Amino acid sequence: MGNGVEPRILAAQNRESMQVRLWSTLGAAGVARWTRSLDGSFQGPQPSWSKLTGQTQSELAGFGWLDVVHPDDRDCVRSYWAQGAKGGVLGYRLRDAAGTWRKVKERKASFDDAGELLPQTSTIIEDVGALRQAQQRLRLALEGGRMGTWDIDLSTGTMKCSEQCKSNYGRPSGAKFTYEDLAASVHPDDFERWRAVVAQAIECDSEFGIDYRTVWPDGSVHWVYVRGNCAFDEQGRATTLSGISLDVTDRKRAQQLEQERADAAMLESRKKSEFLAILAHELRGPLGPVVGALQALQMRGDNPKDREWLRALAERQVAHMVNLIDDLLDIARVERGEIRLRLEQIDLRTPLRLAIEACSALMESRGQSFQEAGFDCPITAMVDSTRIAQMASNLLNNAAKYTPPRGHIRLELSQREGRAEICVIDDGIGLDTTALERVFNMFEQVENQKAHAQGGLGIGLALTRHLVQLHGGVITVQSEGIGCGCRFSIVLPLEHN
Numbered sequence: 492m493g494n495g496v497e498p499r500i501l502a503a504q505n506r507e508s509m510q511v512r513l514w515s516t517l518g519a520a521g522v523a524r525w526t527r528s529l530d531g532s533f534q535g536p537q538p539s540w541s542k543l544t545g546q547t548q549s550e551l552a553g554f555g556w557l558d559v560v561h562p563d564d565r566d567c568v569r570s571y572w573a574q575g576a577k578g579g580v581l582g583y584r585l586r587d588a589a590g591t592w593r594k595v596k597e598r599k600a601s602f603d604d605a606g607e608l609l610p611q612t613s614t615i616i617e618d619v620g621a622l623r624q625a626q627q628r629l630r631l632a633l634e635g636g637r638m639g640t641w642d643i644d645l646s647t648g649t650m651k652c653s654e655q656c657k658s659n660y661g662r663p664s665g666a667k668f669t670y671e672d673l674a675a676s677v678h679p680d681d682f683e684r685w686r687a688v689v690a691q692a693i694e695c696d697s698e699f700g701i702d703y704r705t706v707w708p709d710g711s712v713h714w715v716y717v718r719g720n721c722a723f724d725e726q727g728r729a730t731t732l733s734g735i736s737l738d739v740t741d742r743k744r745a746q747q748l749e750q751e752r753a754d755a756a757m758l759e760s761r762k763k764s765e766f767l768a769i770l771a772h773e774l775r776g777p778l779g780p781v782v783g784a785l786q787a788l789q790m791r792g793d794n795p796k797d798r799e800w801l802r803a804l805a806e807r808q809v810a811h812m813v814n815l816i817d818d819l820l821d822i823a824r825v826e827r828g829e830i831r832l833r834l835e836q837i838d839l840r841t842p843l844r845l846a847i848e849a850c851s852a853l854m855e856s857r858g859q860s861f862q863e864a865g866f867d868c869p870i871t872a873m874v875d876s877t878r879i880a881q882m883a884s885n886l887l888n889n890a891a892k893y894t895p896p897r898g899h900i901r902l903e904l905s906q907r908e909g910r911a912e913i914c915v916i917d918d919g920i921g922l923d924t925t926a927l928e929r930v931f932n933m934f935e936q937v938e939n940q941k942a943h944a945q946g947g948l949g950i951g952l953a954l955t956r957h958l959v960q961l962h963g964g965v966i967t968v969q970s971e972g973i974g975c976g977c978r979f980s981i982v983l984p985l986e987h988n
Contacts (some may be wrong), residue, residue: 531572
């Protein structure tokens, strides 16, 4: 027997505890409760009434409570209670403990959970002023937070929503906004997820929260966060969906920007790591022949021909290392803004021929055909001769490295409308459209070029772009795609400011 009683006792205690918490919460919201006989008289202590009105138990007993009802409202109140268990909501004025007349609403609760008529009725009274203040505070909180409210009648599909809710979906104040409009505004990529979340809330009687993209009437895409729940009738049928909506576009964009920055930083770090690995390899490469030449000199240093050949070998490798280090130093100077151009009026053919001479050995070693065009007449410009030779050399070296053996490379010089154009054209491996802009980035090595690279640090094009910009010029690249070669073009003003 004890085992059967204990669960019932615990259940009763739990119900009482829940009721205490419920009425405590309602009291804070301006809602009070007491118990009357069906004729409206008070029997026994009524703490909530005494707290509200200041009446003692003896003063409120029977119909003494009518003394604090406004004289003009007493007949209406008596008539209301003369109906017994019947009657809806009654509004009247009540004098509180401070002597202030307050508008209240009273409603009867005369049936138990099984629907049986009770000998006494629980009366719930709402302080209209307090409720209005609470509603005002809620409205201000919603407006301050740019939160819209919405209610959807599931039986009819009709929706009521606040003006802020319309604004969150790109609709102007006063515009018609239906549930069909809301559903149609959900981004196609988010629609199934949105539909599934709402369906689950209806099926499982659960709250839901979801952020998704919406498409405004002007075609722009925005983010909203929606939170809501579903109400059910006595038969367990879903009747209403209610909730709030909040425009979170700014937060989403900030998160996206932060993620893009993190991804960019990670990519930059990876590129730098790859660059350092290439740098170590490129600097170590020439050391092998130099060390070998020194060792050979020790063993075969008596032969003048061998000594000269070994000296030339070491000199070429050291010169290669110097060029690598010079490129590194130039990049560092450019990033710090320390490069200063030594401008002079020169014939552009002069530095371009120096560049051709510097790159001819590489092109010849790969059996590549080279042509020059536009060198018949002088074209003079105010430029830094050394940097022009460096830029052209970088482009020619790049063409030679990424053009297969026996390929073709062409250097063109032309003048038009106060500008000079230097073009390097090849029939090498080419670039896809996604790589055309990235090819000038620092530490960038385009994927389809990595397997064909013939040495170098991969910073020549980035350095060239910086030097072109210092001259007030523009560098561009064109390619029809992989396997279709490239055309690099440098356009420089003839007079530099």
